[in-house]
Amino acid sequence: MNTLLQISSAIAPAISILQANGLVAIPTETVYGLGANAYCESAVKRIFAAKNRPYYDPLILHVDTLEKVNELVTSFYPEAVALANAFWPGPLTLLLPKSAQVSNLVTANLPNLGIRIPNHPLTLSVLRELDFPVAAPSANPFNYVSPTTAQHVAQQLGNKIDYILDGGPSQVGIESTIVGFPGGVPTVYRLGAIAIEAIESIIGPVAFHLPQSSKSPLSAGQLPFHYSPTKALYLDNGCFETNHPLIQWQSVGFLGFNHFHLQIPIDQQRILSLDSDLNEAAQQLYSALRALDQLDAIDTIIAELVPNEGVGRAINDRIIKAAGRWQHVRSN
Numbered sequence: 001m002n003t004l005l006q007i008s009s010a011i012a013p014a015i016s017i018l019q020a021n022g023l024v025a026i027p028t029e030t031v032y033g034l035g036a037n038a039y040c041e042s043a044v045k046r047i048f049a050a051k052n053r054p055y056y057d058p059l060i061l062h063v064d065t066l067e068k069v070n071e072l073v074t075s076f077y078p079e080a081v082a083l084a085n086a087f088w089p090g091p092l093t094l095l096l097p098k099s100a101q102v103s104n105l106v107t108a109n110l111p112n113l114g115i116r117i118p119n120h121p122l123t124l125s126v127l128r129e130l131d132f133p134v135a136a137p138s139a140n141p142f143n144y145v146s147p148t149t150a151q152h153v154a155q156q157l158g159n160k161i162d163y164i165l166d167g168g169p170s171q172v173g174i175e176s177t178i179v180g181f182p183g184g185v186p187t188v189y190r191l192g193a194i195a196i197e198a199i200e201s202i203i204g205p206v207a208f209h210l211p212q213s214s215k216s217p218l219s220a221g222q223l224p225f226h227y228s229p230t231k232a233l234y235l236d237n238g239c240f241e242t243n244h245p246l247i248q249w250q251s252v253g254f255l256g257f258n259h260f261h262l263q264i265p266i267d268q269q270r271i272l273s274l275d276s277d278l279n280e281a282a283q284q285l286y287s288a289l290r291a292l293d294q295l296d297a298i299d300t301i302i303a304e305l306v307p308n309e310g311v312g313r314a315i316n317d318r319i320i321k322a323a324g325r326w327q328h329v330r331s332n
């Protein structure tokens, strides 16, 4: 870790470092972002380098007002206006046609820009003082689990960034829902913190452009191996419940929804919500995955899916993606 790295809840250093084109981890209600001045190409390139992220994966811009959003896009579909009014500030990213001042580096040469007004008091106070948008992907190495605390960011990217604004644990805990409008049709590109039910209650039925329905992913969030821990992770589809002699329960961890696993040592288990509360489960998900990934005693994680409704769909999407690479290995 960078010994000069500061982790603090003071916003003044965050503002001045961003103005000097440095890299600052910012808290949001979803996950921590790795932020830089979106108008400075060298600062934006540092984001890609710190994350080891390919340039084909576009970044989301963060601002604090609708006026600033309007300067960065050339048109706002009526459904986009309705969603912005309903959910901003909050965990919704809109894909809208970008205006000329947004660099192609930010959008990976795509015609649309991903943009949102996040809902975190410290970050909104920082954004208010800036005369540029902040480009910020989740503050994790490419393809690893997103960070929901300042300490998660420090552990993984601490030596690559200039300051971490500590806003406490992210309250929502799972990334924003991404909605675009290809051909004017409201379309969900990433399941996220805002439930489909909530979106459809505002604008009616939406289309989907998710990895299962696409052969050419538009974005890295659509890659099947995203959000992965480094330990092998398998879905608990029932076959692990037997007393199979080959399973070494001592070396297995369990990510459960609302109950403990009977065979696995209790300190190797993380339960997302004993009250079966999907919001609590979302808030706990990434911390729980990280904690299991860091346990020396285990080499394998088995994970249970949650009810597939509301934010539960986004939680299941992340768990299935985390398991994706291992299903692939096993089938080979």
Ligand code: TXA
Residues within 6 Å of the ligand: 028, 030, 031, 032, 033, 034, 057, 058, 059, 060, 091, 093, 095, 107, 110, 112, 113, 114, 118, 136, 137, 138, 139, 174, 175, 176, 178, 189, 218, 219, 220, 221, 222
């Ligand atoms: O909750 C969030 O959205 C967090 C916080 C920090 O705001 N950010 C986040 O950023 O999750 P990131 O970069 O980890 O994920 C953004 C996803 C990526 O999969 C990216 O490919 C996609 O959004 N994306 C961004 N701009 C896009 C665009 N113009 N068109 C299509 N996909 C886009």
Ligand code: MG
Residues within 6 Å of the ligand: 137, 138, 146
């Ligand atoms: Mg990410």
